[in-house]
Amino acid sequence: MKEKSGTNAAAGVKKLLANSRIIVLIVLVAFLSLTTKGKFFTYGNVVSILYSISLTGIMICGATFAVLLGGIDRTVSGNAAVCGAMAATVVLAFGQSNGGALVALLAGLACGIVSGFFHGLVLSRFAIPAFLLTLATNEVLYGIVQFITGNQLINVMRCDLMNWIGESRLLGIPIPVYILAVCFVVCYFVLNHTVYGRYVYATGGNRQASELSGIPTRRVIIIAYTISGFMGALSGFVMSCMNKQASASQAQGYENDVLAAIVIGGVSMRGGSGSLQGAMLGAVLIGVITNGLQLLGVPSIYHNLVKGVIIIVAIAWDMLSAARKSGTATNPFAGLFKSKKKVTA
Amino acid sequence: MAEKDLLFEMREIEKIFAHVHALDHVNFDVRKGEVHALLGENGAGKSTLIKILTGVYPKDGGQIFLDGREVEITSRESAAALGIACIFQELSLVPTLSVYQNVMLGKEISKFGIVRASAERRQIQDLIDHYGFPVGANDIVETLSVAQMQMVEILKALATDARLIIMDEPTASLSSRESELLYKIIHQLREKGVSIIYISHRLEEVFNLSDRITILRDGKNAGVVEKENIVPSEIIKMMIGKEVSEATASRELKTSSAEPVLTLKNLTRLGAYNDVSFEVKRGEVVVLTGLVGSGRTEIVRTVYGADPYDSGEILLEGSPYSPKIGRSVATGFGLIPEDRRTQGFSPLLSVTGNVAVTNYDKLSKKGFVNRADEDALGHRAVELVDLRPPNPNVQVGNLSGGNQQKAVLGKWLTRDLKVMLIDEPTVGIDIGAKDEIYEIIERLSNEGVAVLMVSSDIAEVLRVAHRILVMRGGRITKEFNSGVATQEDILMASSGFTGEEGKEDAA
Amino acid sequence: MRQETLRRFISFGLLLLLVIIFSATTDSFLTWGNINTLLRECSVIGILAIGVTMAIITGGNDLSCGHLMGTVCMLFSFLYYYTGMSLIMILLISLLMALAGGLLNGFSVAVLQIPDFIATLSSQFIFAGLTYIFAIRNEYGSITQTQINNPTITALGGQIGSSGPYYVTIAFFVLAAVAQFFLKKTKRGTYIYAIGANRKSAEYSGVSFVKTKVTAFVISGLCAFIAAMFTLGRLHTSEVATGQTFALQAISASVIGGAAFTGGRGDMVGTTIGVLFMQVLRNGMRKYGFTTQVVAVVSGIVIVMVLVFDVYYNEFMQKRIKRAAAAAREKKAVSANG
């Protein structure tokens, strides 16, 4: 949790620059602006990058709560698919009216909340690895989606409200980007300016100590996974609006992109450290890399390779610089080549 | 200093952490077959020096000599090769492996990589029988008690027939009986010519065990004292640079006349405590003392609601009270837990963060946090406990032991408490910080808070208690509530002596 | 009872329960043909799980072993198709590729000190990228495949006699036994447990964190190579998506078998039970002709129930042991004072 003890803007910027991801981002932006003859750094392109990460971004707002508590939520994609399918079915039942869309949204979000609540309940009571539990329940959710959609595409073409969300723009910026911004601001506020946010960081850092200082740790965990379920569902609804369609295989694979962004954004997997803005920065970084590669016309087959290398370089730089600063960095190669020779007499 | 019988010498050692001088031109040497104590407050550089000697940290300046020749210690292996073995404060055992695997870790007897387990098991069992340790070679470490684990640590050092064994706070969690066993072993080692560097906060232990004492303060040498001219108060002054009175007898004990805040009636829990009844009055400091494992911590955890109890009754200000951990803080309880590192604080939060987390019932407005109020409370907590350096924005995990405990105290001082529960407040804390913590406890009782404290540090008990209850095997066996109690009275009561010499009934 | 044996007893019991349920309710489950096929199906994931378990025991993880296997398969096809190299050379280069993959993971975790999750997540991207690059293309640049009908490779997919156990199943059990011996009986194996359970203490005793982590990931790379060869034996070709979901299945199997993300726990017997459990569940579900959605929901729920039961039973046993010890202590104290 970034301590704002009145350090002035300069110190803040300095700290920001120390974070290697910002530097990698700046280097990337500069490089891409030059090589794409200025096409990269235009208003339109920046908006298109934000648009491309809006769905994963909404999921990240929810999943970060789970990761800060030392867990993981792989069911963001399952919740998105269930909510999308439920919403499409409900809105069709209401004859694709705007009122129907609102009811559909509530129905979808309700599914997300129920799913998140269940995960919180189980994970706070039993010491099960969240990675594995949510892996299994994601399968269950996609099974439920197949029930709802009967493995067919549910087309929702005529609903004005959903079409408005899916395709229209305000001041040139698509609605999903606004939704992402609102989610980010709300979650940022909850994490950094509310009691609950402080409880999340305390419980993530040391659950036993938090319990002993009177924090209702079980409730903290349940609420965290409920928020994650809610955000997954909301992202699913927005996706269905964009695609004007709900399908049984919607949002598959998004849980890996969400996890990659959160982890690259510097949120520790053991819980207790990292921030929402860091996770969002991870998403932006991946978005910029993908966008840059597409603009440069790099064939798709090389995208994965480049993405993997850049991530390793950014994180390694971060880790080594942190170790060097704190004076504990012994020569990493010492262990590798065990010196056979006697100690220099 | 005769050169020849010097085993180890460290000259002009320097170490810089994030441009802070942790060690500034420190000199330190150890003779063969000598018990050399290293004293100094937390943060004086003791453990940093040891970590350089054991190759954990690289040194930034100075030289190290073995038998007169200069040596470079770059890693654990090179230290072990030189015959340096170390027992660290926080237990460094592999919980999922067995005792013999732990002891032989890194120096297995093996052919082509395949370990000859039976040979190792026999060798370790012989060593155990030789020194009479209460442990089996095949036990899995995570099933052992803290005391037994400490024994395995020492076994590890012995197994490498090291020439220098460094012991960092070895008796912190041992009972007096187990400590006696350790002293016997140290004497045996000294006969065999093994040198020992001994670090402990139990000064009486250090004074009668060590041949020489080196004192460090703020990363610099503060003096070397031979066994003959050890003067306790002098040495303490060198350690903390100011006067401290060491109590050998308690104040005038009295039963306070104020109305009881916390009352326990025949409280019982199978295997922990049995038929315990006592009261803690407003503004009174009641101390439960006794041997490790006599049920004291369990009582405190039960009152706080962390553990259940089988039968008996608890009254708070006269009315029946069933403790629930979630509501304890709200109803005015405070707890300084036994194991500070794992139960005391959230390491990644700052002092302000930890303090705020415990006080949100009065800090937050409708769930929202006011950053300014939080900072104010953080600063107030830092003043109340006189945290040095007084910066509330440092992560508590990075503070020294004494400051961590002050931060935990700060969590509660900022609240208006009815009952303050304290469990072994000064384990692993230096003399200076200990004194300040006692002053804080006294200030609490003067403000009318009922304090129930658990402690096995006799000097501490005498220094702080208004009333002393001695426990053995889960029962209160003796109460001192009048006149003056001395160190011997308490020692005798807690180890089961009933006044006649020499008869000790079973614990 | 040691916690380890207790944990293994539970997972073996659950496996047995599943087999009994399926054998009772469908007659086509408990036939040698089905069991033989079942063992064949889970062996490739089993071989990968051996490597993954090593990584998990060191307190880490390996998300990239499936993708590495895919890359090795594709490299083999690439060399086999485009270059006239001898089989031995191709096998050697593929082995080097697999070990290099393991080394990359080991290097970024141990030397660059990147947390296992991020390191293997990134190497997952790198291996996927390499697989695309090695893919064989027709003159229009589209990815296509070719049959590998080299006798030795196709033999790998075979079985003893006409209905005997498949070579891949034998390889899996042999490798599991060798790995179990390595973990329990050798120095390097003890170091893997030590680094996983308490890194600092292991390092203080002279165990090199770097070397142990590199060993674990290189073993995982070796397992990926062996799994790749048997996959080629089975499919006679390789395609871009080969193995991409295998890592998650291998991790699930290891954890159900008793390995713990916190490190220091787990072994090959547990992992083998976990692999068999997952496969019996998948194979059994297929016997009822449920619709695809029912299969997904039921198998997901069964895994969740197993996880919850496993943890609950452990807690229950732990409490019982503590209470029994406490009662014993109490009796001793009473008899002393009585």
Place this chain on the structure above:
Amino acid sequence: MKLKRLISVMTAAVLAFSVVSCGAANQQNSGGGGSQAPAETSTAAPSGGETASGGIGFKEGGKNPYTDPLKIAWIPTAASEANGTAWGKGIAQELEYWSNVEFNIFDGEKSAEKQTEIIADLIAQGYDGIVLQAWNSDACAQAVKDAEAAGIPVVCINIDVNTPHAGLVAMTDVEAGYAIGERIAADLGGEGNVVIIEATPGAARGENLQTGFKQAMENHPGINILDSQTAEWNMEKANTLMQNYLTTHGDQINAVFAHNDQMAEGAGEACKNAGRDDIMIWGANGETKALEYIEDGTITGTVYTNCYNQGATAARLLMMYIGSNIDTSSFSKTPVIKMPPMTVDKDNVGSITPDMRW
């Protein structure tokens, strides 16, 4: 009723053997480097397999498809894909005519290993027939060979496997790609620039469409392929990719070719937002939503296939083999039934009646 069914099965069989390769793709798809592209047109009658009686009759000791209970399996690449479901519906509708058939669907989970595993299991369970949408023509070949050897006829849908087996009812990937290529070239008058939105690299359908499209491009040197990148079958990713294409190439782009309808719809949304209604956008598969997008002009056209028919044809072919004495494992070449790729655009989209839409 049974007799009528037998006759219709027989006619389908005859149709299979005298298949006429429709559409323009007549030249042999040589395909460099020995890769056998599946779309070989074959008119060869199944050599061998004639029984002594010289005609097609019931297999001695084999199952009588009308009375004995049968078990048929359908293995799509992914149960959750719309076209997979449509084929499944088509097969189910067809099998309703046979009272004694137990029809089960197994999820291929987009993995050749998984489909191989399922097929091995079906052999062990003694299934009578398998309809397979292979994830990969080579990777599933061995499993199909095992099934055929065990006397289980395997009919593939859309993607063939490189081993002779009972039959293939193809939606024609290469021809579809070729047809779209020709159509774009014609509409642009032989001159102009095209961007391609690819499927997930390595997916057989995507690669075949790309091959067909590039074959067509050989006839029109004037058409230039500006860029070709993947959107992983995904509508929202295609939307972003199209925006990036517009950013990079701007108004050079005259046409877009996407490997499936959803990606084409994504590109359509992106172009609509950018105010570019001059760009021709082509998809493939012919999903209902694509047809509606064609109707309101967001995308130009697609290649439609009646999946229900395709499924029914596959089922019909399979049932024929089960009853007959034709030993499909001894085929030297796989008989192919081609579902004619119907290029659909604004004018003829009306001809696809609602019941044909999936």
